Amino acid sequence: MSRIIAGAAGGTPLANVPGSLTRPTTDRVKEALFSRLDAFGVIAGARVLDLYAGSGALGAESGSRGAGTVDLVEFDAKASAVCQRNADLVNGLLGRKVVTVHRSKVESFLERAEDAASWDLVFLDPPYPLDEPALSAVLGKLADHLAPAALVVVERSSRSPEPGWPAGVERFAEKKYGETRLWFAEPAVPDAIGPDTVLDGQEPGRP
Known part of the structure; x- marks a missing residue:
């Protein structure tokens, strides 16, 4: 059984x-x-987006650890219902509404998002059948909704190729855990900004 860790x-x-x-x-x-x-210092007060949320475990963990808001996006009816159960549980323990569930396809959710909507921390754990071009297209839609110092985490099978990073998003690290590989990315720095420049709110120690 899954649980909230901390x-x-x-x-x-x-x-x-x-x-x-x-x-x-x-x-x-x-x-x-x-x-x-936690080492990056990106969770406290963050606007978190959990795409392909499944049970919503990553969003629930973020809410428990002090995220300001958490949006869970899941299209499957059964999974979305589980997301709602877990969201209600976390919100009840926190005594306020932090976690919100959106039953929607990821692409539609991002297309409907207001131009001003932006997130500080984004999780993507897409199903294996989603191919790399489709994942890259989702990342492209997401790029317009990332805060300047945002962090994006993509979870894939360790046998899957590296995601195709669209303009506006660049990978800075990866880590393999058995059958799982995590890719870490952030908004691409415009050419006019020097490589040593730290954007407002960005952790200077981030690789």
């Missing part, structure tokens, strides 16, 4: 999506990922 709701069991509709992030990978995010 924060205000630490140790709380989460509902899982029945069957094999989704590929949940293991607690081992989740713990390693959030340890890194």
Whole structure:
């Protein structure tokens, strides 16, 4: 059973999506990922977006650790219902509404997002059948909605190729955990900005 690892709701069991509709992030990978995010200092107060949310475990973990808002985007009806259960659980423990569920296709959600909408931390854990061109297209739509110092985490099979990064998003690190590989990316720095420039709010220690 999946659980929230740390924060205000630490140790709380989460509902899982029945069957094999989704590929949940293991607690081992989740713990390693959030340890890194804590080191970057990107969670507290962050606007978090969890695309292809599955059970919403990554968004729930973010909410527990102090994110300001969390948007879970999941199209499958059963998975979306589980997201809602977990969102209600976290919101109840926090005593306020932090996590919001959107039953929508990821592409449609990003297309409908207001021009001013932006997120500080984004998770993408797409299903294996989503091919690289389709993933790259989603990342391209996402690029217009990233805060200047945003961090994007893409979770894929360790056998999958590196995502095709569109203009506006660039990879700065990757990490393999058994059958899982995490890709870390951020908004591309415009050519007019020097490579040593630190944008407002960006962690200077980020590779």
